[in-house]
Structures are given as structure tokens and as C-alpha cells.
Amino acid sequence: MLEKIIKKYLRESATFPLPVIADIQRAARSGIYDIRGFGAKRHLPSFDDLVFLGASMSRYPLEGYRERCDTSVTLGTRYAKKPIELKIPITIAGMSFGALSGPAKEALGRGASEVGTSTTTGDGGMTPEERGHSDKLVYQLLPSRYGMNPDDLRKADAIEVVVGQGAKPGGGGMLLGQKISKRVAEMRDLPEGIDQRSACRHPDWTGPDDLAIKIQELREITDWEKPVYIKVGATRTYYDTMLAVKAGADVIVVDGMQGGTAATQDVFIEHVGIPTLPAVRLAVEALKEMDMHRKVQLIVSGGIRSGADVAKALALGADAVSIGVAALIALGDNSPEYDEEYRKLGTAAGYYDDYQDGKDPTGISTQSDELAAKFDPIKGGRRLANYLRVLTLETQTLARACGKSHVHNLDPQDLVALTMEAAAMAKVPLAGTDWIPGKNNL
Amino acid sequence: MMNTIDLENSDVTELNQKLHDVNGTKDKSEWQILNPKGRHNVAVGIDAPLKVKIDGHVGYYCAGMNKHANVTVKGNVGPGVAENMMSGIVHVTGSASQYAGATAHGGLLIIDGDASSRCGISMKGVDILVKGSVGHMSAFMAQSGRLVICGDAGDALGDSLYEAHIYVRGKIASLGADCIEKPIKSKHQKELGKLLKDAGVNDIDVSEFRRYGSARKLYNFDVDNVDVY
Ligand SMILES: Cc1cc2nc3c(=O)[nH]c(=O)nc-3n(C[C@H](O)[C@H](O)[C@H](O)COP(=O)(O)O)c2cc1C
Numbered sequence A: 001m002l003e004k005i006i007k008k009y010l011r012e013s014a015t016f017p018l019p020v021i022a023d024i025q026r027a028a029r030s031g032i033y034d035i036r037g038f039g040a041k042r043h044l045p046s047f048d049d050l051v052f053l054g055a056s057m058s059r060y061p062l063e064g065y066r067e068r069c070d071t072s073v074t075l076g077t078r079y080a081k082k083p084i085e086l087k088i089p090i091t092i093a094g095m096s097f098g099a100l101s102g103p104a105k106e107a108l109g110r111g112a113s114e115v116g117t118s119t120t121t122g123d124g125g126m127t128p129e130e131r132g133h134s135d136k137l138v139y140q141l142l143p144s145r146y147g148m149n150p151d152d153l154r155k156a157d158a159i160e161v162v163v164g165q166g167a168k169p170g171g172g173g174m175l176l177g178q179k180i181s182k183r184v185a186e187m188r189d190l191p192e193g194i195d196q197r198s199a200c201r202h203p204d205w206t207g208p209d210d211l212a213i214k215i216q217e218l219r220e221i222t223d224w225e226k227p228v229y230i231k232v233g234a235t236r237t238y239y240d241t242m243l244a245v246k247a248g249a250d251v252i253v254v255d256g257m258q259g260g261t262a263a264t265q266d267v268f269i270e271h272v273g274i275p276t277l278p279a280v281r282l283a284v285e286a287l288k289e290m291d292m293h294r295k296v297q298l299i300v301s302g303g304i305r306s307g308a309d310v311a312k313a314l315a316l317g318a319d320a321v322s323i324g325v326a327a328l329i330a331l332g333d334n335s336p337e338y339d340e341e342y343r344k345l346g347t348a349a350g351y352y353d354d355y356q357d358g359k360d361p362t363g364i365s366t367q368s369d370e371l372a373a374k375f376d377p378i379k380g381g382r383r384l385a386n387y388l389r390v391l392t393l394e395t396q397t398l399a400r401a402c403g404k405s406h407v408h409n410l411d412p413q414d415l416v417a418l419t420m421e422a423a424a425m426a427k428v429p430l431a432g433t434d435w436i437p438g439k440n441n442l
Numbered sequence B: 001m002m003n004t005i006d007l008e009n010s011d012v013t014e015l016n017q018k019l020h021d022v023n024g025t026k027d028k029s030e031w032q033i034l035n036p037k038g039r040h041n042v043a044v045g046i047d048a049p050l051k052v053k054i055d056g057h058v059g060y061y062c063a064g065m066n067k068h069a070n071v072t073v074k075g076n077v078g079p080g081v082a083e084n085m086m087s088g089i090v091h092v093t094g095s096a097s098q099y100a101g102a103t104a105h106g107g108l109l110i111i112d113g114d115a116s117s118r119c120g121i122s123m124k125g126v127d128i129l130v131k132g133s134v135g136h137m138s139a140f141m142a143q144s145g146r147l148v149i150c151g152d153a154g155d156a157l158g159d160s161l162y163e164a165h166i167y168v169r170g171k172i173a174s175l176g177a178d179c180i181e182k183p184i185k186s187k188h189q190k191e192l193g194k195l196l197k198d199a200g201v202n203d204i205d206v207s208e209f210r211r212y213g214s215a216r217k218l219y220n221f222d223v224d225n226v227d228v229y
Helices: A002-009 A018-030 A104-112 A128-132 A152-154 A183-189 A206-221 A237-246 A266-271 A276-289 A308-313 A325-331 A337-346 A377-401 A420-426 B012-020 B188-197 B224-229
Strands: A035-038 A050-052 A072-076 A082-088 A089-091 A116-121 A134-139 A160-164 A228-233 A251-255 A259-264 A295-302 A320-323 A413-415 B002-006 B028-032 B051-055 B069-074 B089-092 B108-111 B124-130 B144-149 B167-168 B180-181 B211-214
Touching: A018 A134, A035 A104, A035 A266, A050 A308, A082 A134, A089 A104, A104 A128, A104 A325, A104 A377, A160 A206, A183 A295, A206 A228, A206 A237, A206 B012, A228 A237, A237 A276, A251 A276, A259 A266, A276 A295, A276 A420, A295 B028, A308 A320, A308 A377, A320 A325, A320 B144, A325 A377, A337 B224, A413 A420, A413 B124, B002 B012, B028 B167, B144 B188, B167 B188
Parallel strands: A089 A116, A089 A320, A116 A134, A134 A160, A160 A228, A228 A251, A251 A295, A295 A320, B002 B028, B028 B051, B051 B069, B069 B089, B089 B108, B108 B124, B124 B144, B144 B167
Antiparallel strands: A035 A259, A050 A413, A072 A082, B167 B211, B180 B211
């Protein structure tokens, strides 16, 4: 009885809710910041705050299944002799072998290839399995340059210079000792089992002027065949986009703060960068101002989950999107099937974010041979292909509803915002008004 | 046969393309490149045992990602000479700007003059021999390979070093985090002696060098090291 009365009056603090108290206790116990995987978990203004204005009296929709709604996209038309042709505007983002197991990387290649899109290497180099199973593979040039070599550079279909990531703009990579297996260590020229810190800045250029020379070097080495992407975490996106164009990018990848990671400080994930929503608009604004929109292609990532997210990113002016965490979930990450094993690790299906830990029961974010063997790359690849098909169908559904025969014909005028924040960030009117906060000084 | 390309009448892309035409072969032909005049990306991405002589100064990333070729620059080089080299020899008769031999995985880089800051940054197996001195932050995060400095070293030498070996003959302004002096054993004398010989240095004895390496204290996070993170 007494207990019941007490419970009734227990009141959680808004300043110190239970997760915050647990964080303080964890910090006091361990003396080290929390490192985890996944993306930002806090609430952020997002594509959910936008809706499409479907066709009505003044414009007519396209008939589903009958009237074509094209989804193809070509990347790298500015300088590359061999641009990349994709069947769908959704690519698989760079996730390293090291962060992910060999079979998981293979599954990403299988799934993407099945639906005609590309995958991307990551911090740790290119594995033969990954190259073999990916029809189109983008090779990342990161500050660490682990495994970087001219042979793999030539084997790639495109090169992505990674300046930053949405989860940690201004931060380097981390792969904790428990994931530095013999093979990972060899690929990275490091001793086994040590915490591996990837630098946060490139070793041989410092700004847009020498990045331009660096990109020219990459083009010279590969005889000007491959598209060169520049990937930036979303922060000063308007200026970064302009500088990337100036540095000679064929394609710009902007990764918003929701973007996933394999291992980053929680404080970094949650507090650095801007959300994907304003980032797309800023990048498109910069491209348009330079008369480079659609000439330098824009790929947007960070928290893309559904065809609605894809369609909204495209409507705001992106040429394609890229997915990380969602692709892992499609492979089987956080699957209820593994709930019991997740619970043994002190978490549960749907909450798992310890990609840095190497104990992933699904065999996806691990370097343990035993765990990785549990993951079936063929089935995983099929699930990813299914998911990518659904994203594409959903995107087409929305585009057809707006009367578009190509998903790239979606535009900001097809959108309105449900919140003032989203209206201001995306620069589309608040629903039911013609008000765009900040426009014309209003 | 000697092939001569004058960059006054040909551009760098044309030159690189010609050098790449034999990539993947055992072609040992000799190339002479005239009037580089500080151009960037000269002779990058070679993958054949060519002998390339560049007559004059070059800009950024000369001989970048080199495989097998023997490239000599008769002059000074800009930033990032032999960056990410895999194998072969790059020999600079003058001095080098920043990040010489950055992230290089193999081969031998010889600099007759001085090298600027960040020489051998993040090196991954290359051997670098600098006959003069090197600037600050040299061998930063160096993973493996050997850096031999016949002159002096600037501040923070070998900061956050992994398993690379550093040999210095002259003075060191300061050592970086986790970099310490280590004893020279006979195997070190042997590797150093061979490197000096390969680089054509006959007038310096191995006994004049001191060896530096990683204390390996930063290899796994330890709360007691927070002040250096
Ligand atoms: C497990 C994992 C590993 C990653 N590794 C890399 C990497 O090596 N290089 C990189 O540029 N980005 C890396 N990222 C970030 C992704 O490329 C991408 O920017 C991000 O996942 C997109 O956001 P999303 O996960 O919300 O789709 C990684 C992300 C995850 C989830």
C-alpha cells in the first residue's frame, strides 16, 4: 500500500531523466566517454516534417503500373570518362570491412547488384569478396589510407574522397582492439588487437586548393576514367558544397547528422553537425548558385529509411540518396530473432547500437569468425534487394502521385512543411500558408 | 632506348598516359622528362620497372602511388612526393616539401637535401632516408617501415607512433606522444647499414645514430593516460 503511494509520487526530472542519470553513472564508473555505433537517437527536424501535395485539379497524376516513372541516375558526368549508371537513386554508403564482417560486406554487394545500384568500401580498404560481389563499387580515400593502393583504385568504379561523415564531422575513425583481427590488422598494417585510431585530417592535403591537386592526381593515376566524389559531413554545407565543386568533384555526398557510424563518441553523434533536412537544401542552393545543379550530382545520406525519405530528398534537389544503418537493418541487424542473445549483451532487439563491440549476435558488425559464420550473405543480400525494391516502389508511388515521369522531376513545389522548423530549414511553405520563415526577411 | 618528353610541348596527362601504357609489364625503358617547372602530379601511378629521370623541380605528389619504377628528380619536390608509394625507388636530389612519402606502403624514398614537416606521416612500410633534416611532426602515426634522418628532426617526432622504426643522427627538437628512445641492437644496425648502403651513403657510420620507436602505451585506451589523448 505504502509502496503504491510512493510510486504514484515518484517524479522523473526533465533535466535528469533516467538515461542521463545512467550516463553520469557510467562515466563515473569507467572514466571514458561512451563510444557506440548507429546514428543520432535524439529527435530532430526531418523529412517526416514534410508532406507532398499530390496532383489534383491543376495537375494530373500518372497511372501506377501503366505510366512509366523512371528511376535511373547517372553519376559523374562532369569529368569522368566512365560515369556510373544506376537503375535506382539509392546507393549503399561506405561501411568498412573491419566495422562489418566479410559476409556482411558480401551481402551488401549482392543486394545492391541485384537491383542495379552501387556499394562503397570504407575505412580499411577493398576486399576481393566485396569487389567480386559488387557490380559497381565506390572506393573510399580516407585520411587513414588503410589498404589504399593503385591496383584497387583502378579496380573501382568511382573514387570517394572522404572529408567527413555526418555522425562525426571533424572526427576521425575508431576501431577498437577487439575488432582488430589478424586479417583486419594485416589490411591496415597495424598490430593485432590494438585500438585503431584513424586520423581526422588527410595526411597530404589541408584545404580546397590542394584537394584540387589531390583529385587531379587520382584522375591522372586512373586515366580520368572514374567519377570522383567528395563526401562531407553536414555542417557549413553551403560553403562546403561550393568548395567541393571548386576542388573538382564530379559528385558531392552530403551526410547529415543522423548518419550512422560504426564507432563514435555519443557526444559527437548527438551534438555535431546539422540534420539532413537543411543540409540537402543548402547543398542544392550552392549548386544552383554555381549553375552546377545536375551537372555535379548530389547524393544525400543520414537517416534515410523509406521511399518517402528518398522522394523528399530528391524533391529538394538531390540526385540520389545513400543508406547505411537501414541497409544493415535490412540485412538482419536488430532482428527480433536474436532478442535473446541481445539481452545477454544487456540490450534488446531494436535497441542494439554496439557496432564497436564486435559481439554482434547477427554476425554483421563483428570480426569474430564464429559470429560472422552465422550470417548468410545470400539470404542477407536478398533481404537487402527486397528492401531496396520497396524503397524504389514507394518513391515511384509518390512521384507518380505528383505527376512525374522521372523521380528527378519532383521539386520543392511538390512539398509543404508541417512544422515551422522544417519550413525554415527546407525553405518550403508551412502547410496551408505561403509562409517560408526567413524568406524575404519575414 | 631513352624516351624524352618535354613538358614545354606536352602536358602532364599525356606524359602519365604514356608511362601507363606499359603498366603491368616488365618494361624497363628509360624516360627523361624536361622542363617540369613545378608541375603537379608528374609521373604518378606508374606500375612498371621504368627508369624515369625528371630534370628540374616538380610540384605536388610527384611519383605518387609508384610501383616498381625508379624515379629520380634532379631538383626539389613539392608536397607529397611518393605519397602512398608501393614499391620502387624515388630519389630526390634536392629538398622536399611537406608530407614526403605520406602513407607509403613500400619502396625506398631518398631525399638528398632536407624534408619539411610531416615527413613519413602515416607511413605503412616504406623506407625513407633523408640525408638532411626533417621538420616537425615527422613520422606522425607512422605504422611500419623505417625513417632514417641523417640530420636533425623537428618537434614532436614520431607522435602517436605505431611500429615504424626511426633512426636519427642529429638533434631532435622534441619527441611526440608515445615516442621513446630505444636501444640499437645488432639487427637494427644491420637494417640501418643496409638502408644507408642502398641510398649510397658511405661516409656515415651506423654507430652515429640513435633509434626511436613506440612506447606502445597508447595502443589501448587507458583512463590513466587521459592527459595525452
Ligand atoms: C557500421 C558503419 C560503418 C561505417 N563506416 C564508414 C566508413 O568507413 N567510411 C565512411 O565514410 N562512412 C562510414 N559510415 C557512414 C556511412 O557511410 C553513411 O554516411 C551513414 O551510414 C549514412 O547514414 P544512415 O546510416 O542513417 O543511412 C559507416 C556507417 C556505419 C553504420
